[in-house]
Amino acid sequence: MLRTYPNRMLRGYPFAPDGERSIARSYLKALRRARSLIYLEDQYLWSPNVVGFFARALYENPGLRLIAVIPTVPEQDGRLTLPMNLVGRVTALERLRRAGGDRVAVYGLENADGTPVYVHAKVCVIDDVWASVGSDNINLRSWTHDSELNCVVLDDRADPRPPHDPGGLGDRARGFARDLRLELSLEHVGGGDPNSPSSADDLCDPAQAFDTFAASAAALDAWYESGRHGRRPPGRLRAYRPPDMSRMTRGLAMPPYRLLVDPDGRPARLRRRNAY
Numbered sequence: 656m657l658r659t660y661p662n663r664m665l666r667g668y669p670f671a672p673d674g675e676r677s678i679a680r681s682y683l684k685a686l687r688r689a690r691s692l693i694y695l696e697d698q699y700l701w702s703p704n705v706v707g708f709f710a711r712a713l714y715e716n717p718g719l720r721l722i723a724v725i726p727t728v729p730e731q732d733g734r735l736t737l738p739m740n741l742v743g744r745v746t747a748l749e750r751l752r753r754a755g756g757d758r759v760a761v762y763g764l765e766n767a768d769g770t771p772v773y774v775h776a777k778v779c780v781i782d783d784v785w786a787s788v789g790s791d792n793i794n795l796r797s798w799t800h801d802s803e804l805n806c807v808v809l810d811d812r813a814d815p816r817p818p819h820d821p822g823g824l825g826d827r828a829r830g831f832a833r834d835l836r837l838e839l840s841l842e843h844v845g846g847g848d849p850n851s852p853s854s855a856d857d858l859c860d861p862a863q864a865f866d867t868f869a870a871s872a873a874a875l876d877a878w879y880e881s882g883r884h885g886r887r888p889p890g891r892l893r894a895y896r897p898p899d900m901s902r903m904t905r906g907l908a909m910p911p912y913r914l915l916v917d918p919d920g921r922p923a924r925l926r927r928r929n930a931y
Contacts, residue, residue: 656805656806656807657681657804657807658678658802658803658804658805659674659675659676659677659678659679659797659799659800659920660675661799661801661802662921662922674920674921676931678787678789678791678797678798678805679705679798680931681807682779682798685785685787686708686711686712686781687712688781688782689712689716689719690716690718690782690821690822690823690824691719691720691783691821692719692721692783692821692865693709693712693720693721693780693781694778694779694780694839694840695723695793696774696777696839697777697779697792697793698726698775698777698792699725699743699744700723700725700744700747700748700761700792700793700794701740701747701794701916702747702793702795702796702917703743703746703750704795705747705795706748706750706751706793707750709721709754709793710751710753710754713754713758713759719758720755720759720865721751721759722760722762722865722868723759723760723761724761724762724774724776724892725744725761725762725774725895726771726772726773726774727763727764727895729744738900738904738908739908739911739915739916740912740916741897741898741908742900742904742905743912744897745897748761758865760865760894761895762843762893762894763892763893763894764892766891767891772891778835778839780835781832782821782826782828782861783821783833783836783859784809784826784827784828784829785807785808785809785832786807786808786831786835786836787805787806787808788835789803789804789805789806790803790804790805791803795917796916796917796918798931799920799921800918800919801920808829808832810829810830810832811829812829812831813829814827814828814829814830814834816828816833816856816859817859817860818860821860821861828859836858837855837858837859840858840864840867840868841854841858843868843871843891844858844867844889844892845871845888848889848890850889851889851890853871868892871889871890871892872894873894874888875887875890875891876893876894
């Protein structure tokens, strides 16, 4: 069980006077061993600072892929709040794609009627070994500022299905982590649909899972582009395309984003070193 508590300068928590950032430290340890696939479902994914650690893993490991499932539509879309909600995400996704190129795939979800599904999940599975489920999002607010609680599972049961060691570091795929990723993946690519070619065994291999997500989203996008002719393809993935933001809009939105949307709750000594 891992937590985040902020550094409260006036009245700190007696059990964590400088705050606690064990969630962040667990992610950083797991990312240093990521070699094959990072699977994310996240409400925000909008902090360039935090995403930088994912980008470093992608840059240093050319075989590493990242799949992210996020909301297509932000939680707040007012005239003032929308730019603040988007600027961090746009900047973060640009950083990921600079590091990983076409090894980074980001998707939104919709239901069978075509209505966007708001993703509120906070799930991360790395190389089918390390799995995190909890209240934290991939942003600075959740890693340093808000009170969060995560459960990280390192199952002692090795999964019998190949590939047995996706990361190639001897960690071996674990039962809980792989089952969690496969259950979510099958839901998104339409694994329960009789017209879907995907099964759990098809998605065990990280490279094949990455390609299956891409093919599923491409088929649904193409169906819309064709005017919805014929049977709707199985699955509910749509390729996420971030909106264009002018340089002026980014410049105006970034200060309130940093102050209000994604504040930093670390002590000053850790901020200076960008440490947790």
